Amino acid sequence: MKKLIAGVVLGVGLTAMAHGAGDPEAGEKSAAGCVACHGAGGAKPMMGAYPKLSGLGEKYLYQQLVAIKEGDRQIAEMTGLLDDMSNDDLQDLAAYFDDQDMTVQQADPDLVDEGQAIFRGGNLASGVPACSGCHSPQGDGNAPAGYPRLGGQNAEYLEKQLKAYRDGERDGGQNAFIMMDVAAKLSDSEIEAVASYISGLN
Numbered sequence: 001m002k003k004l005i006a007g008v009v010l011g012v013g014l015t016a017m018a019h020g021a022g023d024p025e026a027g028e029k030s031a032a033g034c035v036a037c038h039g040a041g042g043a044k045p046m047m048g049a050y051p052k053l054s055g056l057g058e059k060y061l062y063q064q065l066v067a068i069k070e071g072d073r074q075i076a077e078m079t080g081l082l083d084d085m086s087n088d089d090l091q092d093l094a095a096y097f098d099d100q101d102m103t104v105q106q107a108d109p110d111l112v113d114e115g116q117a118i119f120r121g122g123n124l125a126s127g128v129p130a131c132s133g134c135h136s137p138q139g140d141g142n143a144p145a146g147y148p149r150l151g152g153q154n155a156e157y158l159e160k161q162l163k164a165y166r167d168g169e170r171d172g173g174q175n176a177f178i179m180m181d182v183a184a185k186l187s188d189s190e191i192e193a194v195a196s197y198i199s200g201l202n
Contacts, residue, residue, distance in 0.1 A: 038053050057143040059143060063174060072172035102151065114189075118186075154199060158194075159191055
């Protein structure tokens with residue numbers, strides 16, 4: 001019994017380290033180079049097509065940084081920016097951005113009803129699952145699973161990413177195939193509506 005309890009404690013401890021291993025203070029120094037595109041704390045990008053990085057989830061952020069560095073996720077604007085960073089540096093950077101507060105946008109009132117219906121209930125007719133199933137009803141994500149926080153994210157960025165998943169342009173990373181399957185069933189109007197709704201979700 002003691003061995004079983006020790007194993008569970010050790011497993012929980014290792015899981016906690018895996019999901020929160022970075023040092024936000026160390027990551028803040030590296031984040032200075034990100035301000036030009038993503039704004040202070042990653043919360044106010046210079047363009048709507050750029051993502052907010054604040055509060056997305058350390059595991060998700062780390063996975064994306066690694067994928068970008070290794071070329072599994074191609075982002076022209078990020079080319080070469082992470083080349084000199086170690087995995088520890090990327091973990092610290094992820095921890096820093098996750099530690100920042102996400103600011104919330106204002107959803108388009110004309111799109112709220114459709115967007116909310118898709119986010120909370122999906123589309124039974126076309127087989128679209130509810131976004132809230134993985135990303136939580138409040139859009140807070142699921143940090144241990146590596147599912148990012150969505151609530152407050154730029155609508156323009158969300159639209160761009162959903163279309164990239166749908167078109168097979170974003171196919172790298174652990175959960176890409178889940179999102180590719182979901183996005184393949186979304187119309188342009190549904191993508192616009194759910195992206196707008198999510199941008200105002202808190």
